[in-house]
Amino acid sequence: DSGVTQTPKHLITATGQRVTLRCSPRSGDLSVYWYQQSLDQGLQFLIQYYNGEERAKGNILERFSAQQFPDLHSELNLSSLELGDSALYFCASSAQTGLNTEAFFGQGTRLTVV
């Protein structure tokens, strides 16, 4: 158990809909990352937050947004969903943004858009 909790584990929704994925980082970790992993593909960096503020952005679509709340949990919002958004979405946390520390991954949320 990495200590990172993601909910829900599975999500099936229709095209055009909006969903929210939730992540609770390890206790004490201030940094949260979001990644997208399509079937048998690599991990695409979406966005990173540190202590409530956006710190780095990757190839995140405009239809996607995220935030980190004062209690450090984070949410990834995906809107106007398309079939191609079907993927495994991982959240990871680490202790600091210096990135001289490891990232701990949650179990992921498997999103299926039908």
Next chain:
Amino acid sequence: GQQVMQIPQYQHVQEGEDFTTYCNSSTTLSNIQWYKQRPGGHPVFLIQLVKSGEVKKQKRLTFQFGEAKKNSSLHITATQTTDVGTYFCAGPPYNTDKLIFGTGTRLQVFP
């Protein structure tokens, strides 16, 4: 944009054979991290290297960080079926907080 490529993409070996995956970044990295993702699982941290030219060992695994801090390798000696999975390198380009993952190498070990 910043890219981190790994070769090979796939590797099938007989149990007991050695395995190496190579990681190459288009930009200099502050450090290099390696992760293993078992089928159906999530990435799990293996190790981090920070210094140029650094070499670290974990039992049958040997990790190297290149002198220019743009490449790295992971070598597994005498593979076992428990080594099956996808191995990713990852690192933050200098002066960024992004943790960019490599394309991954999927290892299959046949008994």
